[in-house]
């Protein structure tokens with residue numbers, strides 16, 4: 001299985017009339033945030049694949065639209081039109097989904113709080129958001145034998161692929177215990193821009209491979 005992962009920057013290789021041919025063998029698309037929704041719409045329609053995404057700390061014009069729609073859906077209102085068919089993309093912030101191919105994916109957007117801006121959180125706030133995912137993860141374990149396959153975030157974990165000395169680009173500490181407890185196969189994130197080939201893109205923590213998907217990255221998962 002191949003997954004096209006994108007984040008942070010409109011990549012000319014993806015935002016191209018040749019994208020359909022270049023990425024014809026990907027099964028679906030994951031966006032790790034900070035991208036304009038128009039770009040996600042372009043990717044969804046050009047590749048004709050599902051796009052799942054979280055928001056980052058920039059390009060938040062449509063964040064309330066998706067959050068409102070999801071809340072309404074939760075409360076039983078017929079609000080599917082609010083969360084689906086918007087830019088051909090599905091928002092998975094703060095929730096866990098199972099794809100048609102059976103992959104379990106949880107999303108968690110936002111960055112560390114550095115100037116009280118929108119979609120910025122303290123470590124304590126992020127820990128609370130992670131706790132709210134746990135009931136679904138336990139059900140996954142019960143029904144599918146594993147908690148989670150992919151954890152899609154905007155921010156990296158603290159101390160891994162992040163810039164701990166930079167208040168804007170420090171990762172979240174709670175992501176560390178979350179990985180230790182629930183062993184996702186992959187944590188895919190953005191937020192930290194990669195400017196040269198020596199910058200770290202792939203790291204490992206316990207049982208999790210952590211990938212900075214800045215620009216674009218094609219993740220190949222064997223055996224799915």
Ligand SMILES: [Fe+2]
Nearest residue numbers: 034056057191
């Ligand atoms: Fe960001």
